[in-house]
Amino acid sequence: MKPIAIIxxxxxxxxxxxxxxxxxxxVIIFEAGGSxxxxxxxxxxxxxxxYDFGAHFVNNRLAQALGAAAICRTVEYYGESVHLCGRTYGYPFGLMRSPRFVRSAITSRLRGGEVNNAADWFRxxxxxxxxxxxxxxxxEAWSGAPADQLSAAVGDKMAHGGLKSLYLKAASRLTGRAVCNGYAHELPENAGVYHVYPEGGVARLLEPTALRVAPLIRLGSPVESIVVDDERVVAMVVHGKEIxxxxAVCTAPVHILPKLVKGTRALDHLAAFRYRPMIFVNLRFSGRNLLPDTMVWVPDRKMPFFRLTEAPISMPWLAPEGKTQITFDIGAEVGDxxxxxxxxxxxxxxxxxxxxMFPGLRGKYLSAGGILRTPVAYPVYLRQYESHRQAFSRSTGVQGLYSIGRNGEFAHLLMEDVYVRTLKRTAALAASMEAPPSGEFGSPQAGPGTMAA
Ligand SMILES: Cc1cc2nc3c(=O)[nH]c(=O)nc-3n(C[C@H](O)[C@H](O)[C@H](O)COP(=O)(O)OP(=O)(O)OC[C@H]3O[C@@H](n4cnc5c(N)ncnc54)[C@H](O)[C@@H]3O)c2cc1C
Structure with a gap:
């Protein structure tokens, strides 16, 4: 049997x-990079x-599933705040205690109305x-687009109830562990799902899996083309050679698929899909717990950044004793x-x-740490291609082509959801490969190259 190529x-x-x-x-895994x-x-x-590529938080359930629980430490505290007009509000309950916000929320609920875009959804x-x-x-800072041009689907990931949050917060206090809230959508969150962090960085979570598949990985091997014949994947081109x-199971950003895939026009519409580039700036300071919470949201359009994360509040071992590091997330466009x-x-x-925001910090500043840039940090759900996005979430439309992972699914997924969804997709792929009698890929229910579980 010819191999399944993983990109x-x-x-x-x-x-x-x-x-x-x-x-x-x-299986063969082709990885463009050197690691x-x-x-x-x-x-x-x-x-x-x-530091990671932007601050990363993961949970014990994912660590266990990846066989990396033994190298993880339990995180005891994790909190988020919003800094607004010189004041800090705990998220979500600090905001919910503001009478002005509560009055306005009740009025909007009573008023009702159509929801056509993300701005409507938020209001x-x-x-x-x-x-x-x-x-x-x-x-808008996160996506780089006006909220009325974003699909209302942007709200889907944020829609978890206040009561559930209250229960998870209380569970955190009782257990002395940072119980996750809003970090997993494929599996339920409960008091037994809490933040952990691997010794030596989030990358170490992947070590047990990488060890098992090491002989199958080809580093420094960008896939140059995916060859399609009669609307079906037949080969890869790597280092100029056809294999x-x-x-093909592809984790690359979907907007490059129209160029990557040769022999079909079925993916041309994906060229319009946009990702938001992001810059992560790490600054070092003396002292600890300088921010009011691990993560502080900054909805101030005058600021270059929209989020600050002091990861050592939650994971003290990420900085030397007596020092700390704050990560600034800046939404950007390539070349701006x-x-x-x-x-x-x-x-x-x-x-x-x-x-x-916090004038006392100037005297504590030590130096700049790593500054990282990525052109593809967040998929942006623009209304203009919402119907195409929904169709793509069901199927790539090309037989034998599966697009998975955060950029491959064009979905704002965190690592546990990527893991769970990937296993659902490989189960569907395996079932379709084994399906008699035609030897065609894709079960009749699932359709060609489906991503539906
Ligand atoms: C700022 C930020 C913060 C985040 N915070 C968290 C968090 O707190 N918790 C959490 O769980 N998750 C977090 N995430 C999400 C998490 O990082 C991703 O969900 C996950 O790492 C995605 O994995 P992936 O395998 O889908 O894609 P990737 O990690 O992007 O892997 C894709 C790989 O494909 C390779 N590739 C691309 N094109 C080709 C080609 N043509 N040929 C060969 N190889 C190719 C790339 O080099 C890359 O190695 C965050 C993400 C960002 C951007």
Missing amino acids: GAGIAGLTAADDLRRRGFP IGGMASSFKDAEGFS QSYGDALAEEVAIPLA AVSA PHWTMPEDKLADLCLDGICE
């Missing part, structure tokens, strides 16, 4: 390869600071005041003034911004 050695590609290998299928991990990469410097769900002052500025394959700004200027911009 990308992040958590989705490694999980897919491991599961298909376990089921007895021949595995993709977005789940970690960095450590000589001074003893560790309807949170009330005009909270939507205008917090949710819409954050969504016959039985299926922030994207092209020299690193020292970016660091100054972030320092000036945070010192406006």
Whole structure:
């Protein structure tokens, strides 16, 4: 049997390869970069600071599933706040205690109305005041698009009830562990699902899986083309050589598929799908617990960043004793003034911004740490391609082509959801490969190259 080609050695590609290998299928993993991990990469410097590609938080259930529980430490505290007009509100209950926000939320609920876009969804769900002052500025900074041009589906991931949050918060206090709230959507969150973090960085979570599939990985091997014949995947081109394959499981961003896939126009519409580029600036300070919470949302359009994370509040071992590190998330476009700004200027911009919010921090500033950029941090759900997005979430439309993972599904997925969804997709792929009698890929119910579980 010809091998199944996996494109990308992040958590989705490694999980897919491991599961298909376990089921007895021949597999090759092509990774463009020189190392595995993709977005789940970690960095450590000589001074003893560790950081990920943007701050990452993971849970004990994922660590257990990946066989990495033994190298993880339990996180005792995790909290989020919103910094608004010089005040800090705990998220979500601090905001819910503000009489102004509560009045506005009740009025919006009573008023009702049509929900055609993300701005409508925020106003309807949170009330005009909270939507205008917090949710819409954050969504726009994060996506780079006006909220009325975003699909209402942006709200899907945020819609979890206040009562559930209250229960999870109470469970955190009682157990002395940072119980997860809003971090998993495929499996239920409860008091037994809490934040953990691997010694040495989030990348280490993938080590047990990577060890099992190591002989199948080809590093430094960008897939140049996926060859389709008669609307069915037949080969890959890697280093200029054509390799016959039985299926392709791709974790690359979907907007490159129209260029990558040769022999069909079925994916042309994906070229319009947009990802939001992001810059992560790490600054070091003396002291600890400098922010009011692990994560602080900044819905202030004047600030260059929309989120601050002091990961050592939750994971003290990420910085040397007596020091801390704050990560600034800056939404950007490739080539814009922030994207092209020299690193020292970016660091100054972030320092000036945070010192406006918390003036005492200037005297504690030590130095800039790593500054990272990615052109594909967040899939942006624009209304203009919402129907195509929904169709793509059901099927790629090309026989034997499966698009999985965060960028491959074009969905704002965290690692546990990537893991769970990937296993559902490899089970569907395996079932379709084994399906008699025609030898065609794709079961009749599921359709060609389906992503539906
Ligand atoms: C800012 C930020 C914060 C996050 N925070 C969290 C968090 O707190 N908790 C959490 O659980 N998750 C978090 N995530 C999400 C998490 O990082 C991703 O869900 C996960 O790492 C995605 O894995 P993946 O395998 O789908 O994709 P990736 O990790 O992107 O892997 C794709 C791989 O494909 C390779 N590739 C691409 N094109 C080709 C080609 N043509 N040929 C060969 N190889 C190719 C790439 O080099 C890459 O290695 C965060 C993400 C971001 C951006």
